[in-house]
Amino acid sequence: KGKRAFIAGIADDNGYGWAIAKSLAAAGAEILVGTWVPALNIFETSLRRGKFDGSRVLPDGSLMEITKVYPLDAVFDNPEDVPEDIKANKRYAGSSKWTVQEVAESVKQDFGSIDILVHSLANGPEVMKPLLETSRKGYLAALSASSGSSLSLTYIASERIIPGYGGGMSSAKAALESDTRVLAFEAGRKHKIRVNTISAGPLGSRAAKAIGFIDTMIEYSLANAPLQKELSADEVGHTAAFLVSPLASAITGAVIYVDNGLNAMGVGV
Numbered sequence: 001k002g003k004r005a006f007i008a009g010i011a012d013d014n015g016y017g018w019a020i021a022k023s024l025a026a027a028g029a030e031i032l033v034g035t036w037v038p039a040l041n042i043f044e045t046s047l048r049r050g051k052f053d054g055s056r057v058l059p060d061g062s063l064m065e066i067t068k069v070y071p072l073d074a075v076f077d078n079p080e081d082v083p084e085d086i087k088a089n090k091r092y093a094g095s096s097k098w099t100v101q102e103v104a105e106s107v108k109q110d111f112g113s114i115d116i117l118v119h120s121l122a123n124g125p126e127v128m129k130p131l132l133e134t135s136r137k138g139y140l141a142a143l144s145a146s147s148g149s150s151l152s153l154t155y156i157a158s159e160r161i162i163p164g165y166g167g168g169m170s171s172a173k174a175a176l177e178s179d180t181r182v183l184a185f186e187a188g189r190k191h192k193i194r195v196n197t198i199s200a201g202p203l204g205s206r207a208a209k210a211i212g213f214i215d216t217m218i219e220y221s222l223a224n225a226p227l228q229k230e231l232s233a234d235e236v237g238h239t240a241a242f243l244v245s246p247l248a249s250a251i252t253g254a255v256i257y258v259d260n261g262l263n264a265m266g267v268g269v
């Protein structure tokens with residue numbers, strides 16, 4: 001029987017989440033998606049109108065099916081956590097049950113259980129500001145949205161200085177990598193669940209474009225990485241499919257680089 005995967009953080013067909021969903025679907029998994037509430041409408045409409053059909057094609061020629069799309073805001077655990085202004089916001093009021101606990105309950109009700117959980121989301125409201133100028137609110141928001149989970153996406157700014165990756169996003173990724181190790185221990189001992197994170201190289205996704213320096217990072221990688229090619233989202237997708245498959249049954253608590261080897265360089269060339 002195929003496995004069931006929940007991928008949080010898909011709102012278009014450009015990002016890592018979409019590529020991961022495709023790789024898992026190609027390997028036979030059933031795909032459930034968690035989409036950020038404000039992006040839900042446009043994502044579902046585009047899906048329905050066939051705007052993504054070109055990028056839904058799997059290696060065997062069939063189209064990836066998404067069994068269900070759940071509205072999700074990963075910053076709130078339950079309705080009590082949601083402030084009034086968000087509750088009243090038009091883009092949120094049209095959907096319901098989008099806090100983390102409610103989504104988990106809905107998935108449980110709909111399907112009983114899942115086998116694979118992927119966290120492919122991030123949000124740093126002050127990502128354009130240096131850490132030195134980041135407000136407490138912006139910093140905590142970055143950590144709140146951007147850390148936690150079973151398979152996740154991280155970035156080397158957690159361990160090396162990447163000027164421009166601000167707003168506490170570097171801290172959020174450092175927390176994510178640390179949590180990956182501790183959760184690997186706790187979830188491994190308690191439930192035999194494996195927890196890993198992929199440290200991905202630069203991709204011109206919607207989230208990355210919001211940071212502003214993504215083109216520079218892609219050029220830098222092309223010029224300096226051991227493998228001089230553009231990184232495709234599929235390469236991250238394939239690694240994700242491997243990591244959540246039985247082929248990776250002894251890998252847990254790991255940060256796996258999928259970055260054309262850029263992390264191994266000590267200086268630019």
Ligand code: NAI
Nearest residue numbers: 011015016036073074120121122123153202203205207208
């Ligand atoms: P993306 O824009 O495709 O994905 C980010 C998603 O997060 C979007 O769909 C957005 O709607 C969603 N999101 C934001 N706040 C949310 C919230 N509170 N609740 C639920 N969903 C929320 O961009 P990308 O780049 O594919 O990002 C996926 C992951 O990959 C992120 O963790 C990112 O930090 C990581 N990553 C990206 C790199 C890049 O160069 N693009 C490099 C290394 C890591």
